[in-house]
Amino acid sequence: MKTLSKIMISILVITAGLVAAAFIIINQPKFGKIPSGARLERIQKSPHYKNGRFDNLNNTPQLAEDTSMPEVMFRFLFGKKDQLKPARRFTMKKTNLKALPTDENVFIWMGHSSYYMQMDGLKILVDPVFSGNASPFTFTTKAFEGSDLYTADDIPELDLLIITHDHWDHLDYQTVRELQHKTRRVATGLGTAEHLEYWGFDPEIITELDWFEDAELGNGFSIHCEPARHFSGRGLKRDQALWASFVVQGPTQRIYIGGDSGYDDHYKKIGAKYGSFDLAILENGQYNRDWRYIHFLPGENIKAMKELNAKRMIPVHNSKFALAVHSWSEPLVRITELNTENLRIITPEIGDKVLWQDDARVYKKWWEAYE
Incomplete structure (x- = not known):
């Protein structure tokens, strides 16, 4: 005893x-912090907040119906995992963002879903993660060697910081804290501002939108919050902040920022609503048939591009973190193979200067050098 x-x-x-x-x-x-007070009251009035959490427009299982969590874990732990990381360190050159002419419409990819844009003179940064990992723990989900070209010090004064949702690979505590002093305005989905205010951001500079809401940015610019098919959460309680896509409208350009999303009928509706886009930035990677409702499978981003009536597409959400069990380069290989209609799909290296209106430029298959 x-x-x-x-x-x-x-x-x-x-x-x-x-x-x-x-x-x-x-x-x-x-x-971060769960929404409370006046923000929670606003959230509770949202038509997209039901039974204590945000929900997708259509039924969206976290896991596909033909699988189970034990099966997923077994495949993740013991299944085939070839080339989750590049064969060697990336040796890419970064564009000096502070030296860019302000009148250039330019895009610079920073790996995964982080990118800098200048659009009709507006300086925009989306989902920056520069800390070297996409996890609450620094020893997990590390960036591929050489993929972390940029730091907060490299970023110029920003007119607009966009955070599509609060997952660790899109909202990085260290990075946004370091960018706080050089950010004039933040746009994000309803609820995410609770994190930002908790971390010291002035609520006066934050534009927090529900799906189908918009805001004027001044000087002929506006931002529109549109749906995505995904989920949110960075702690024990999920779906307390909205996941979203965004449309940024300028005097001459209209851009669609897709965030994370599985395929659904919202792309066709958004395409019909806005008519066309000069550029769509869509996810391409970290997919698996087990979670096919919350991330594109190969080719679905091309279908979405067509339904958005986008003249050009830049695929992101790859080449920095291994969040799925496909090989690191597979998303780029597959989207190239599946582009049988020769649509304008731009595949730059990390750090490359992309003038997206230059449709004559040919982009090499840079990933082949690292396979």
Whole structure:
């Protein structure tokens, strides 16, 4: 009996220690904050907030109906995993963002879903993650060697910082804190501003939108919040902030920023609503048939591009973090193979200067050098 009692006491002590450690970890500032007060009251009035959480427009299982969590975990742990990372370190050159002529319509990809744009003179940064990892723990989900070309110091004064949703690979605590002093305005989905205000951002510079809402930015610019098919959360409670796509309208250009999304009928509706886009930036990577409702499978981004009536597309959400079990270069290989209609799909290297209106430029298959 004494031995059994000692074992029980040991189990209780270990359990209590684990609970205490989890409590300390989850209460670190980088986990952000759940909406409260006036923001929560506004959220509760949203037609997209139901039963205590945001929801997609159409039924969206986290996992596909023909799979289960044990099956997913088994395949992830023991399934085939070839070339999750490049064969060698990336050796790419970064564009000096601060030296760019302000009148250039230019796009610079920073790996995964982080990118800088100048559009009709407006300086925009989307979902910057420069900390070297896409996780609450620095020893996991590390950036591929050489992919972290940019730091907050490289970023010029920003007219607009866009955060599409609050997942760790899109909203990075360290990065946005370092960018705070050089950001004039932030646009994000309803609820995400709770994190930003908790981290010290002035609420006066944050434009927080629900799906189908928009805001004027001045000087002929506006931003429109549109749906995406995904989810949110960076702690124990998910779907407390909205995931979104955005349309940025300028005097001469209209751009669609897709964020993270599985395929659904919202692309066709958005295309009909706006008529056409000069550029669409759509996710391409970190997919799996097990979670096919929340990320594009290969070719679905091309279908979305066509339904958006986009003249050009830049595929992102690849080449920096391994968040799925496909090879790191597969998304770029597949989108190139599936572009049988020779649509204008631009595939730049990280750090490359892209003048997206230059349709004569040919982009090499840069990933082949790292396979």
